[in-house]
Amino acid sequence: MHNIDELINKIKDTQSLLDLEQVRVELLGKSGLITNQFKELASLSGQEKIAKGQKINEIKTNAESLLSSRKKELQEIDLKESLAKESIDISLPHSKIIKGSISPVSKAIEEMLHILSRYNFTFSEGPNIENDWYNFTALNIDENHPSRAMHDTFYLNNTLLRTHTSPVQIRHMENNKPPFRFIAPGRVYRADYDATHSPMFHQIEGVVIDKNINFAHLKGFLMELLKSFFEDSEIEVIFRPSFFPFTTPSAEVDIVTKEFSKPLEVLGCGMIHPNVLKNVNIDPNEYQGFAFGLGVERFAMLKYGISDLRKFFEGDTRWMQHYNFSAFDLPNFVGGLCK
């Protein structure tokens, strides 16, 4: 028994699973000390056998429990050691998720769509290659009107590239019945290329026509649109008289912001000219309304702080990584138009 105690005491000092196994064999193996004690029971009988049997059982249970807990301890030590050996430099560069991006032009259009959707506008489209009637004549710009020259039109064989999104006004009104609320975003083209002009850019056209839409509505709506887009209620919106053949009265709209104290021209608008309505067979004595047209790149440049217009169209990866927007920076009314 003395030897058994000694061995049991050794359990907690074992330093490896191998040592522990050896102790286990010495105690509980086929000819282990405890096993032998059980074998010796055979020669006993009666009370003595029972008493000794109980004692050996206790010893055995104790030994097993000690062996098992020491085994766990040793296993844990082993695991720790082996995990320690797996140590890596956690500062090493990680694998890169390849991210794409959305152009500021698309982003600005999408923000506008969200704002305009609150007013129940629908979305209208028209061709890039237009004819004279839709781009000019139907919009009250006749062949010899001096403002035609101001448009720097690109001509094709008998057709032209639309110089503004206004022809979509005509196409939409031809095919639908008033009242109207629609917008038409799209590419437009002017034969002009320098730091502030590009031969292609984007406009958003908007039209509101009903029986009682007036200039005060035009003002109220555009003030709200501008403040919503720039997400700034402090913007000062200035309407000044101007001229477009397809509207009368017409206005240019300037904004003054905290950032830009000098008035910045941002869009043109006006009450739709009765000749335009007549050209699409709408009675101007019954219906009236307003139209506006804005340059998307200009809005994007002002809102997002982009300085060079030409860079929008170059596809320079460095520029896109800086000025484009994340795929998930979606305008939304819960969290805002931009992050």
Next chain:
Amino acid sequence: MRFGLNDLKQFLHTNASPEDIAKALTSLGLEVEKITMRTDLAPFIVASIVSTSPHPNADRLKICIVDDGSPDSKTIVCGASNAKSGMKVVLAPIGTKIPNGEFIIKQSKIRDQLSFGMLCSFNELNLEGDSDGIIELENDAQVGQSFASYAGLDDAIFEISITPNRADCLSIMGIARDLAATNIGKFIHPEKPTITFDNAIEAAIKIEITNQNIASQFISIEIENVTNKESPAWLKNALNKAGMKPISLLVDIGNYIAHNYGQPLHIYDRDKISEKLSITLAQNGENFTGLNDKTYILSDNDIIVRDKNAAQCIAGILGSSASGCSSDTTNILIEAAKFNKINIAKTGRMLKIDSDARYKFERGVDESIANEAIMKAASLIIELCGGNILKPTLIKTNELPKKYIKMPADFVANKLGAHIEVDLITQILMSLGFEVTIKQNILEVCVPSWRQDISIAEDLVAEIARIYGYDKIAPLALQSLQSNYSYMLNARQRISLDSRHIMAANGYHEVIAWSFASSKDCSKFSALHDELFLQNPLTSELDYMRPSALVNMLKILENNVARSVFSMAMFEVGPIFSKAELEIIETECISAIKYGYKDYKSWQSQDIEYNFFDIKADVAYLLEEFNIDIDKCVITRNAPCYYHPTKSALIKLDDKIIGYFGQIHPNLAQDYNLKLDSFAFEIFPDNFPIALSSHGKKTNLSLSNYPVVTKDLAFILDKNCNVGNIINDIKLIDAALIKKVQLFDLYEGDKVAEGLKSIAFTYWMQSQEATLTNEQIHELMNKIIDFMMKQYNATLRRDA
């Protein structure tokens, strides 16, 4: 339109500051682009050099004794080679800040010689002019006089942009008249000149208008024995302020009067005209040499003024070199006319002549001012050039009728949404020169002759609004409409919007490229059609409507690769153009290019380049977002020529082309200097099956709780068999049980016979009803083997 404040004040009595006048102009719709005030020139004075002597210590310097009008003459050291005694110069006295360089003149010693000021060049004063030496002034400059006042630079110069409707504001008088309506000042109509023709002899040149549609009025006045010379300073200054170059006194007077009154004038050298002037249409092919020495070929739309022999003027646009005024002109004929503005506009456009007269005529001149303007010019000529006047000739072919517009009083409120009292409406209109009578709440408005742009009641509303003030019209909120739960975008429009986010989320950058490209590049993508060429391209690089966005994107890629970009993925959603039988077709296209390395110089892996299956995966992902399963589409090898002939595909669904994808043709890649392979796709959302929104409603889902069994089978078969088709076919053998078929091995090579390949699949099988038995699995495997043998002539690989 440019003018000086002092010139405006001939027509407007006002004490308002330039800033207030600018504000008033802008509120009128006459947008002020710039006001220039050269207050920095105030200290400079006119001086004259009394004598010059060489500087003792410097070869290039002179010592000038200068008279500045003060009792003591000043010594000034000057380096200008043109400094000479007797010369009138511009002196910067001590303490003056020099505009160019911003330094202040101090008393100084220059190489031991004291200098008390500086003689200035144009450049130093930030003025345009020959800056080789110092400014040499004309002799009429008074010593001691302010230089700015002498040169007319002491005035505020306004530059305003006039919208095409406001022909009346192409003159200083017109601008003054408009300003007066804002109460900033009072309009002054200058005294009309009184010329008596009692003793005048008959005009020598007969005038005729051959076609009354081309000119409604022609006034001519001849003056004999004039002396043409250089204009006096005041006149030159007025022209300079107007942005016009002084030429000679006669020409300058013509331009000056035109700028003041808005009536273009033309002055002929009468001695170069034979017999008569007839206003007529040119003959087709007729040659004409203008004052600018350019020769033009005329057509029968061009109005000309012809003498017995030849055209002397393209009416209202350009005079001829033959009959223009020169320094020895002594007898003249002045013309003030009104020509048909449509002819003028067409001629100007066809011949590409931009002249001030054309600009005014094509916008419309006020014919009621012609007589006053020509008389004013004649009296100025007599005053400054001498001469005796002949009897004037006036031909009027038709009288412009007075224009009346009727407008109900409440019309203004209906259009503006603001109530303006009828009295105020009347007052505003009258302040602009309209005559107003009111009968039973209807305004009858007579339009003044100078406002040909006003033709309907809405135009009157515009006039009332701009004088009333846009800012005084209170904004009204635009109400939203009753919603019927239809949205701004239809299903197709939403695809365009969503595809951008899908592509961006999948690693592609959105580019926006021109809709046009070079026809040379485009010809590699499609046959060219005349109808898609720009007639007036900015450059030959942008002369053709693109048949594919890849034309532009490959160029963009090339530019980026040239900047050492070694991998790039970009997309564009935009139009492409083609020609069908008779019409031009515009198609919206989602286009994308992927180039270079998927993984490059990574410490974790080998360099891996993108391949065909990467672009195929992106196409599948994009289509899947729009509920199109690429495996259910028909995929053939018929992609366009700019794709690699054997590594590209055309996707069709319901007989419509969904798109193309594949590797860019190596020849093309080489043209764009792309060293690595590039892969592209083009997808056409217009051809997607139209799916109405289910508003989020999903189909019913039933999940099986029975185990999934997997089995592998490999086959050897003809290497030209399409694996994609085989996978689809196998699934159809028992669509209920076979959940997935995955290719895990593909082999062509030594271990199989020539012309064959080995393919190995794993099959995932699961039943909705029970655990699959070995018999069921065995039976299914046999069916697959059987099918493969019959359909694809495939043999089972036993070793697999």
